[in-house]
Amino acid sequence: MKINCDREVLTKRPGAVIFDLDNTLYDYEHPHGKALAEVRAKLGRSAGIAPARFDALYDDARKSVKADLKDNASAHSRLLYFQRMIELTGLRSDVVMALDCEQTYWRTFLSAATLFPDVEETMRLIRSLGIQMAIVTDLTAQIQFRKIVYFGLESIVDHVITSEEAGADKPAAPIFAIARRKLDLKPGAAVWMIGDDAKKDCEGAKAHLGAVTFLRRHGMAAPATADVVFDRFDEVKSLVQRFAGQ
Structure with a gap:
């Protein structure tokens, strides 16, 4: 100290x-890494998104949401990150997929957080x-x-x-x-x-x-x-x- x-x-x-x-x-970093890995694997299986592409899309989506929303709570929303990420793949706003990704993320995050x-x-x-x-x-x-x-x-x-x-x-x-x-x-x-x-x-x-x-x-x-x-x-x-x- x-x-x-x-x-x-x-x-x-x-x-x-x-x-x-x-x-x-x-x-924060350990559960975040575990949670993102779980979503990465899920979208690899369900949408054929390769790990490297997932990481690039997630980073771009996060930056895009933060640029739009600036310094307020919604700028941290994983649901919005995943929605924007899915849209960046060229798909429409697949709300079921976005919700599934968000639930997977936070469920995994909490299970790994101490x-x-x-x-x-x-x-x-x-x-x-x-x-x-x-x-x-x-x-x-x-x-x-x-x-x-x-x-x-x-x-x-x-x-x-x-x-x-x-x-x-x-x-x-x-x-x-x-x-x-x-x-x-x-x-x-x-x-x-x-x-x-x-x-x-x-x-x-x-x-x-x-x-x-x-x-x-x-x-x-x-x-x-x-x-x-x-x-x-x-x-x-x-x-x-x-x-x-x-």
Whole structure:
């Protein structure tokens, strides 16, 4: 763990702790790779799309959807990616095929996703101390809710705010404004933001909530813009344990 702020800041009990979800509480890349491989194999069998062509089509479809929808929740929709991908093959909008691909993707994704070590323990400790928690996450509400239920976190966190609800992805102000309202944060209230993206999570929460920011490092050099940079959640848990008995 690397601390870039005044250590005194970390001794002030937060009124709320906000978590990002994807690639913060669990590793995104492994289940994504497994899920995409399953869809790749499915379309290879059913539509004769070769693996290399699948990868090129998926990449083009993803870029096309994001270019159209910009920074909002639907720009992350796997259903739209697969719909656009099928259309790029020269077929019409085969909604049955697109739905089948999306269901296959998320079913495989969830079956391969696991929380990082000490995530649940850290969150349960925060809850036991009476500190509010929220998950603030980009993407559409339905799949993010499914992930939270799959991980068994639905009874631990107090609030969930998605970019679909806010109308814009982080680091735009609306998603943090909704978090402030739901958590009933007063001006000057201490808030911790724990995420994996220096701009979306750390800069966004710092600008709109005045949060103390924690950046989970992806095994790479992390920018010094975050107040705290960490690798493992047991490091965060050790900081939270200081508030026991206060």
